[in-house]
Amino acid sequence: MTKLALSPVLRIDEKVEPSVTAAPARRQVVRVEDLTMVYDQKAGPVLDKVSLSVEEGDIHGIIGRSGAGKSTLVRCLNRLVVPTSGRIEVSGHDITRLSGADLRGARRDIGMIFQHFSLMSSRTAADNVALPLEIAGISKEEIRKRIPVLLDLVGLSNKADAYPVELSGGQKQRVGIARALALDPKVLLSDEATSALDPETTEQILSLLKDINRRLGLTIVLITHEMEVVRAIASHVTVLEHGQVVESGPTFDVFAFPKSPVARSFLSSIVAHELPPQVAGRLSPEPSSDTAPVLRIVFTGEAAEEPVVADLAVKFGIRASILHGRIDYIDERPLGILTLLLPEAADRVPAILAHLSSLGLHGEVIGHAVRSSAAGTRRAAS
Numbered sequence: 279m280t281k282l283a284l285s286p287v288l289r290i291d292e293k294v295e296p297s298v299t300a301a302p303a304r305r306q307v308v309r310v311e312d313l314t315m316v317y318d319q320k321a322g323p324v325l326d327k328v329s330l331s332v333e334e335g336d337i338h339g340i341i342g343r344s345g346a347g348k349s350t351l352v353r354c355l356n357r358l359v360v361p362t363s364g365r366i367e368v369s370g371h372d373i374t375r376l377s378g379a380d381l382r383g384a385r386r387d388i389g390m391i392f393q394h395f396s397l398m399s400s401r402t403a404a405d406n407v408a409l410p411l412e413i414a415g416i417s418k419e420e421i422r423k424r425i426p427v428l429l430d431l432v433g434l435s436n437k438a439d440a441y442p443v444e445l446s447g448g449q450k451q452r453v454g455i456a457r458a459l460a461l462d463p464k465v466l467l468s469d470e471a472t473s474a475l476d477p478e479t480t481e482q483i484l485s486l487l488k489d490i491n492r493r494l495g496l497t498i499v500l501i502t503h504e505m506e507v508v509r510a511i512a513s514h515v516t517v518l519e520h521g522q523v524v525e526s527g528p529t530f531d532v533f534a535f536p537k538s539p540v541a542r543s544f545l546s547s548i549v550a551h552e553l554p555p556q557v558a559g560r561l562s563p564e565p566s567s568d569t570a571p572v573l574r575i576v577f578t579g580e581a582a583e584e585p586v587v588a589d590l591a592v593k594f595g596i597r598a599s600i601l602h603g604r605i606d607y608i609d610e611r612p613l614g615i616l617t618l619l620l621p622e623a624a625d626r627v628p629a630i631l632a633h634l635s636s637l638g639l640h641g642e643v644i645g646h647a648v649r650s651s652a653a654g655t656r657r658a659a660s
């Protein structure tokens with residue numbers, strides 16, 4: 279008797295509160311400890327002592343450049359790849375030690391979706407979704423009941439009899455998602471599931487994944503090379519570079535205060551950590567007689583909506599020029615980064631930083647730039 283036969287279909291109809299409202303102490307559904315993978319001794323490790331954990335109900339993005347080891351990592355989670363050393367636990371199963379029937383049983387708790395969908399062209403949408411149920415030995419009657427529920431969940435009720443060739447990319451991925459959910463997994467692995475889709479379809483698939491995460495409380499681990507994907511749906515993110523974790527944490531924290539150059543660079547098109555070259559080119563590390571301090575303020579939470587700059591003008595009498603800035607919403611919370619030039623204000627910088635800190639904001643002098651009037655004089659002279 280399978281788990282599905284014991285507790286059939288119904289879980290996907292239940293409404294579960296969003297993961298953000300879940301109790302604080304949540305179970306770790308995925309635990310990776312010191313995971314190392316060497317395909318080729320000469321090339322060195324592709325994964326090098328990787329450790330991370332994913333809590334129940336989270337959507338955890340794993341991001342890295344091409345070759346960083348993302349696919350290898352996600353494939354180790356369901357033992358499509360056998361790691362060289364380290365330990366992986368998924369939903370209580372010690373994935374690295376299991377074999378045979380135990381491994382097959384553990385894999386039922388792990389659904390997976392792929393960049394190129396991996397559908398069988400000779401089967402209809404319904405029959406593709408039925409495949410894992412057939413392999414698991416679920417009765418025909420049970421499958422017949424379950425397929426419409428799964429297709430409905432992904433919004434494809436009207437395409438049950440369509441073959442993959444008759445479906446758009448987004449519809450194929452919906453079939454892939456329904457198939458991955460067929461055995462009621464505890465974790466869904468997504469390997470670049472939106473990389474082959476256009477931006478609009480990507481948005482639809484990501485919102486479907488988020489909806490499934492909320493409705494079912496399903497934990498999702500998704501690998502991607504696009505920070506936009508992480509921003510759209512991930513509550514947590516791990517950044518991989520050269521097979522190592524360079525940072526990991528709540529998406530908002532990594533977006534607000536990225537520690538690694540690779541994370542900053544991934545974020546450059548989303549939040550204003552990196553200055554445009556025209557502004558960066560004006561910065562020098564040391565002050566001089568014709569420069570003024572350049573202040574970066576990171577606005578988080580409620581303070582992002584406060585009149586902070588106006589208050590600085592009133593309280594400290596400064597006439598700040600905005601060099602660069604952007605406010606965005608990350609994990610549904612506002613995050614703003616503003617870079618200001620503070621002419622005639624060098625002596626007030628310590629007090630300004632203390633004031634920002636008292637508001638719970640992060641302020642930092644990132645360099646010094648020629649004051650705009652001096653810049654104009656210089657341009658005129660050159």
Ligand SMILES: Nc1ncnc2c1ncn2[C@@H]1O[C@H](COP(=O)(O)OP(=O)(O)OP(=O)(O)O)[C@@H](O)[C@H]1O
Nearest residue numbers: 317318324342343344345346347348349350351503
């Ligand atoms: N089966 C394999 N045999 C040998 N080397 C491999 C194998 N699979 C991956 N590699 C190598 O491991 C490294 C990491 O590959 P992996 O696919 O895990 O990275 P990735 O971050 O997912 O990259 P991409 O975004 O380009 O898919 C690469 O140098 C790749 O050539």
